[in-house]
Amino acid sequence: MQAMLDILGGLVLVSGTVFLLLGALGLNRMPDIFNRIQAGTKTTTLGTMLTLAGIGLMQPDWSMKLLLIGLFMLFTNPLSSQVLARAAHRGGARKTPETEVDRYAEDHGDPS
Amino acid sequence: MVDLLIYLAAALAGAAFLLVLYRFLAGPKPADRVIAFDVLTIISITGIALAAKIEGRIIYLDVALVYALLSFLGVIVIARYLERNL
Amino acid sequence: MSKAQISAKLFITLILFWMLLNGTFALDSFIVGVGASLIIVYFFRDSLSFLSEFRFTPQALMATLSYVAFFLKELVKSNLRLARIVLEPDLPINPGIVKVRTKLKSRMGRLLLANSITLTPGTLTIELEDEWLYIHWVTLESADIEGATQAIVEGFERHLEVMYG
The missing domain is CATH 4.10.860 (DNA Excision Repair, Uvrb; Chain A)
Incomplete structure (x- = not known):
């Protein structure tokens, strides 16, 4: 039984790190800071969740602590990227020319 | 088989780390470095969790938790700083 | 309360x-x-916690379950979509920052909504001001307030409204 869970956990683990790698790729390919934050937050959040879940499947007695780390990341990751995105916008970060509309700049003035 | 999967995962996480490190060094703006730093920490947490599994030590998970807490606070503080000074 | x-x-x-x-x-x-x-x-008497402003009714507990399920589904969907964008050679993005309006009144409900939006398909909350949210959208579909609200907010709002109001 545990042998099956080990294999399953290993597969979940690898799928999680694949998402981490995709996020890293996105961070390098995206043209401006806002798109980079998007790529950086989402994929790493799911990637970490899957990694922790995979380890949890291999070590069921650790699952409480892994769950705690996962929940913590789930709540803090989006918060820090929100704060960073706002800071970047207020600091007048360059937006890619493909950007079609910016309602935030319309309402608050555009420092860039 | 399982060991192989764990080491494959560690290799993928390592490759992701190097890619993000490039963005961290290349910048160009401080905000780019901060988001790269944030992602580096998250990948490190995965790395610490993997190390805990490989070494079989649950105590490493506490390290990961404290690391997550500190990096969150760090990013918030740096973002606050950038907001006034960029 | x-x-x-x-x-x-x-x-x-x-x-x-x-x-x-x-x-x-x-x-x-x-x-x-x-x-x-x-x-x-x-x-920290007046600080927010996950349970503050939560309504302890059977409907709210049911809504919590369906919210979690909906959230996980959206999280996986958003990652697959972003992975496809990143892997495509010509990087098909048309970003924009839109403004949406939420019906939620409670602080915790709005916070959870902003967080959920950040983690779901192509959207990133930039600022939360009273009932208005400013959202960066990687694949812009609708630039006006009504269209964007319908596309981004309503899925989560349905659940959160029952949970927090």
């Missing part, structure tokens, strides 16, 4: 967090946790 109720909910949240952190139900660690939580509650 009374002050005592808010404090009690913060205390319960802290104790639950402490128990998870310790992973044991031993009496001595429980007593330390109660002491530490009481000190924190004394200094």
Whole structure:
């Protein structure tokens, strides 16, 4: 039984790190800071969740602590990227020319 | 088989780390470095969790938790700083 | 909701967090946790916790379950979509920052909504101002307030409205 869970956990683990790698790729390919934050937050959040879940499947007695780390990341990751995105916008970060509309700049003035 | 999967995962996480490190060094703006730093920490947490599994030590998970807490606070503080000074 | 109720909910949240952190139900660690939580509650009486403003009704508990399921589905979907964008050679993005309006009144409900939006397909909350949210959208579909609200907010709002109001 545990042998099956080990294999399953290993597969979940690898799928999680694949998402981490995709996020890293996105961070390098995206043209401006806002798109980079998007790529950086989402994929790493799911990637970490899957990694922790995979380890949890291999070590069921650790699952409480892994769950705690996962929940913590789930709540803090989006918060820090929100704060960073706002800071970047207020600091007048360059937006890619493909950007079609910016309602935030319309309402608050555009420092860039 | 399982060991192989764990080491494959560690290799993928390592490759992701190097890619993000490039963005961290290349910048160009401080905000780019901060988001790269944030992602580096998250990948490190995965790395610490993997190390805990490989070494079989649950105590490493506490390290990961404290690391997550500190990096969150760090990013918030740096973002606050950038907001006034960029 | 009374002050005592808010404090009690913060205390319960802290104790639950402490128990998870310790992973044991031993009496001595429980007593330390109660002491530490009481000190924190004394200094941060009015702070938000996950349970503050939560409505303890059967409907709210059901909505929580369906919210979690919906959220996980959206999280996976958003990752697959982003992975496809990143892997495509010509990087097909048309970003924009849109403004949307939420019906939610509670602070915790709005916070959870902003967080959920950040983690779901192609959207990133930049600023939360009263009922208005400014959202960066990687694949812009609708630039006006109504269209964007319908596309981004309503899926989560349906659940959160029952949970927090």
